[in-house]
Amino acid sequence: MAPRTPVQWPVRVGAVPRSADWFQHRDVLDTLDTALTGPGTAVVCQVLTGMGGVGKTQLAARRAHQAWRAGEIDLLVWVTASTRQAVIDAYADAAAKVLHVERDEPARAAQEFLAWLEPGPGAAAGHCRWLLVLDNVTDPADLTGLWPPDHPLGRTVVTTRSRDAALTGAGRRLVTVGLFTPREATGYLGQALAARGRAEGPEECVRLAEDLGRLPLALSQAAAYLIDADIGCREYRELLANRARLDDLRPPTLPDDQTAGVAAAWSLSVDRADARGPRGLARSLLELAALLDPNGIPQPVFTSAPVRDHLTRAVRAHASAGAWRTRRITAEETVRALRDLHGLNLVDHTPRTAHRAVRVHQLIQRAVRDGLGRAEHDALARTAADALAAVWPEVERDTDLAQALRANTAALSGKAETALHRPHAHALLYRVGESLGVAGQVAAAAGHFGTLARTTHQHLGPDHPDTLAARHDLAYWRGAAGDAQGAISAFRELFADRLRVLGPDHPHTLTTRGNIAYWIGEARYAGGAEGAATALEELLADRLRVLGPDHPDTLGTRHNIARLRGRAGQTAEAAEGLGALLADMVRVLGPDHPDTLTTRHDLAYWQGRAGDAEGAARAFEELLTDAARVLGPDHPDTLTTRHNIARLRGRAGDVQGARRAFEELLADRLRVLGPDHPHTLTTRHNIARLRGRQGDAAGAVRAFEELLTDMERVLGPEHNDTTITRHNIAYWREESEVVTLRVRRDPAG
Structure with a gap:
């Protein structure tokens, strides 16, 4: 027409x-x-x-x-x-x-x-x-x-x-259309402020842009607020960090003819997502996501039983009549609600992205949290913690999943510390620290439990069982990080408090006694192993009386007694004790329980030290297959089994094969545990020693000297392993001088 x-x-x-x-x-x-x-x-x-x-x-x-x-x-x-x-x-x-x-x-x-x-x-x-x-x-x-x-x-x-x-x-x-790039974000802030006669350092502009997630709308309103309030980027960032509401940080007059503040930018989208399913479902999911890691949340967190229970209550609260008053929300309905949020760009839902299936912009999270009352916020935080704990695998075969769960726990703790300590410290706070330690990040585990000991003391008091439990885990991971003496001192102080608060027969008091003896044995004092073994024998009698013969703590005490016997030179007795223990472990815990696998490992170790190197090698090879299957190839215990296989290979005379195995192990330990983990340092020690055995005494000296620097920094100059490294430097330096002297005397030789 x-x-x-x-x-x-x-x-x-x-x-x-x-x-x-x-x-x-x-x-x-x-x-x-x-x-x-x-x-x-x-x-x-x-x-x-x-x-x-x-x-x-x-x-x-x-x-x-x-x-x-x-x-x-x-x-x-x-x-x-x-x-x-x-x-x-x-x-x-x-x-x-x-x-x-x-x-x-x-x-x-x-x-x-x-x-x-x-x-x-x-x-x-x-x-x-x-x-x-x-x-x-x-x-x-x-x-x-x-x-x-x-x-x-x-x-x-x-x-x-x-x-x-x-x-x-x-x-x-x-x-x-995504967010500003870092260049675009800082370029915008710099130009907007400069046009109004304001000069801000590039680094402060970068930090503010990242704090605002490089969202164009937020940056434009932040620039206007800076001018109107006559403050700098650093002060604005402090307001954000102190949990000021987003609506409180909008300028009196919005720039660029905008009609809504940042917090209101998504309200209609949230309403629309909530209207697509039973009312209350999508909104409640977004509220939970607002408390977790913006960089990625595993989908099973949202389909877990604690979250579905919460969603069911939310939907029933909005339903005046009909089926939703009695029905329970299913996992499939939860995923459909995530798709609704994704469809309106409130979240990014990519189910095929392993362990990071749901991402939410940090300012959407902030805006959603701003709309929650304190009681509602705290209840949501406990639900989110319940969900993370529910999906956390008992055995962390998948290191990427464990890392994602730890990141989400850190994000939740940062947004809801008080809620996670009321009415008691949530079990998730202990689980994440254990996960760090099991993953080989022992220094990080000690740091986490140091923080948890402070926060439980602050929120619950010094004698609360949760505070004492945090102190226990802090002491243990201090020892695992190489500070055996610090662990012993911390456990002795804890024992006095647990004895006073809980009594002598409480399982936690008995556990503390066991740890004192364990770390005395680990510290390798002169006569320490024998004294520790005696203390553990006395503890075993009490655990048999209080807990019974099949309790895991009783079995653990028998395990430590056998290890200390081996440390004291009674290698045959250690192997015999571990053999008897293994039968009980299999009967009580099952063949694939991590403690059963640990017992098999120690039995093979002391079997080899008692003279049966061939039998030990076979046992370690069989254990490696089961450890990789049950724990995963990157689990620290699996790596330790590989370490012992390589060690026995070297003792059997295959120096070249042993060195190659240790070098392959070093690459994996660096990747999984990091360069400062004691096990990584031990692997470097073995490689240096094998270089010397292959005739490269000068190369062994250089490797040991490099290792000594890291040993002194990480473990301390007085640590037993540091002292052994010094002895090795002296030994291989002497060997290097002997070789050099032979060459000078007989150049043709």
Whole structure:
């Protein structure tokens, strides 16, 4: 349909938002340029999707202004497309302006306008280049029957927070608009502040940009707030760190004709996601996600029983009648709700991303948390902690999963420390420290329990069992990190307090006695092993009386007695005791229990030290297969088994094979445990020694000297292993001098 009377081109319909001050050029704008100015075969409809606040409208407006000023288009129609009726009304306005159609029937006028846009005889083809922008489409269903047609001279740009499949199709391309890049974010802040006579150091701009997650909307409002409040980036960051509400950090007058603060940018999206399923489901999921790691949350956390119980209560609270008053939320319904949040760009849900399936921008998290009351926030935090604990595997075969769970626990602790200590310290706080230690990060484990000992003391008091438990774990991991003397002192202080608070027969008091003896044996004092063994024999009698013969703690005491016998030189007795213990371990705990595997390991070790090297080697090879299956190939205990296989290979005379095995083990221990772990240092020690045995005495000296520096730094100059390293330097230095002297005397030899 052609216009009834001639139209004076160009024509603009609708108010195009003005370009933001200090607009940053972005790669997606180049995509729009190509789509608008490319040949007729280009994809004519670009759908810009992204979370609220990333600048989709600004990108569309920028390109519309450029095309209009450059004379690239004859007709520009800007539609604020938040509802279907708004789209119809805008099309009717265009029809009135271009076709001179009356607006008394908007739906009919809108269809006439769309028909005029169709290519063909008498339509717009051949004489009108048009650009139609549908800004802020809330529901793709609103565009049913209202999509602009494909036209060789026409282009359409859609902005939306949705990424539903209905937005894609023939002639449409979905373009994701993300956050500012670091360069764009700091460039924007620097320009915005400089234009107002403010100078900020580049480093402070970088830190503020990262604190705001490089979200364009947040950066623009932060810059305006800095000017209005006359403060610097550092003070603004302190306000953020002190948990100021986002609404409290919005400027009195919003910049760039904005109409909503950062906190309100996602409210409509949250409402819409919540309306897609039973009311309360999607919102409650987002509230839980707001307390966890923005960089990735494992999906099983959201489908765990504690979370589904919480979601069921939330949905029932919103349901006045019907099935939702009695039904329990299923895992499948929970995943569908995650997809609804994903579809509205409130979360990124990528189920195939191992252990990081759900990501949430940190400011969305902040805005959601701002809307929670204190009691609601704390209850959610305990639910999130219950969920993390529920999905945490007993045996951490998957190191990536364990790392993700630790990161989420750290994020939760940072947002809800008090909640996780009321009415008692949540078990998750202990589980994460144990996970660090089991993963070989023993110094980090000690640091974690040092913090936990302080926070439990602060929230619960010095004599609370949870405070005493945190002190226990701190002492243990201090010893595991190489400070056996510090562990002994800490356990002795703890024993006095547990004896006073819990009594002599409490299992925790008995455990503390056992640890004192254990670390005395580990410290290798002169006569320490014998004294520790005596203390453990006395402890065993009490544990048999209090706990019984099959209690795991009783079995553990028998294990430590056998180890100390071996340390005292009674290697045959140690092997005999561990053999008897193994039968009970298998009967009580099962063959695949980690403690059973540890007993098999120590039995093989002392079997070899007692003279049966061949039998020990076979036992370690069999154990390696089971340890890799049960614990995983990267578990520290699996790596220790490989260490002992390599050690026995060297003792059997295969020096080259042993060195190769230790070098392969070193690469894995560096990757899994880090360079400062005592086991990593031990592996380096064995490689250096084997270099000397292969005839490279000078190379052994250099390796031991490098190792000594790290030993003194990590373990301390007085540690037994540090002393042994000094002895090795002296020994191989002497060997090197002997070799050099032989060469001088007999150059041909």
